[in-house]
Amino acid sequence: MQCSDALPLIHEYLDGDLEGADAVELKKHLLACPACNKLFKQMEQTEACIRLLPKTPVPSDLTARIMGNIPAKKKRREGWLKWLRTHPALSVASVFLLVMATSFLSLWDQDRDMVVKGASLDQVVIQGDTVIIPQGHTVQGDLTVKRGKVQVDGNVEGNVTVIDGSYNLASTAYISGHVNSVDQTLEWIWYKVNEVFSWVTP
Numbered sequence: 001m002q003c004s005d006a007l008p009l010i011h012e013y014l015d016g017d018l019e020g021a022d023a024v025e026l027k028k029h030l031l032a033c034p035a036c037n038k039l040f041k042q043m044e045q046t047e048a049c050i051r052l053l054p055k056t057p058v059p060s061d062l063t064a065r066i067m068g069n070i071p072a073k074k075k076r077r078e079g080w081l082k083w084l085r086t087h088p089a090l091s092v093a094s095v096f097l098l099v100m101a102t103s104f105l106s107l108w109d110q111d112r113d114m115v116v117k118g119a120s121l122d123q124v125v126i127q128g129d130t131v132i133i134p135q136g137h138t139v140q141g142d143l144t145v146k147r148g149k150v151q152v153d154g155n156v157e158g159n160v161t162v163i164d165g166s167y168n169l170a171s172t173a174y175i176s177g178h179v180n181s182v183d184q185t186l187e188w189i190w191y192k193v194n195e196v197f198s199w200v201t202p
């Protein structure tokens with residue numbers, strides 16, 4: 001048992017809630033670990049002192065006074081800024097998404113040329129704005145084409161992603177993965193978000 005595991009068990013033990021295997025494990029640790037043993041003794045003494053204190057009766061109207069001091073639920077609609085202040089974690093997430101979306105949008109606006117991404121681009125032929133995978137050629141891994149046309153006559157051992165473009169699969173085409181066609185900026189952002197999340201959570 002680790003010291004960090006022992007501390008909550010000491011609390012439970014002093015509260016009289018610890019039984020069975022946990023109690024045995026705690027006793028073993030206290031015998032083996034001088035630091036926790038000391039802490040245990042100190043807490044036990046503190047508990048004993050508290051128990052010796054005279055008991056003060058609770059005023060009979062205590063519940064009513066506490067309940068009376070709880071502010072009534074506000075009916076007014078909370079402002080956006082107030083919401084941000086009370087949900088700091090969500091605010092960070094929305095700002096993050098906003099920044100991400102903005103940077104994707106600016107990327108989108110900046111480059112207008114065709115982009116081809118893949119592991120084995122020696123297997124493809126590029127003619128103008130068309131990426132051709134000729135018959136008999138095999139692209140190993142994923143192929144991504146942005147702002148272009150894809151003509152698959154050969155094989156792709158992976159996924160084909162076409163962003164803001166088009167694709168044509170010949171009868172001889174073989175694609176082991178999926179063909180994704182993403183045509184609009186928003187869809188593309190959504191696609192990137194999904195990609196980021198599938199990358200974060202394997």
Ligand SMILES: [Zn+2]
Nearest residue numbers: 003006033036
């Ligand atoms: Zn310990």
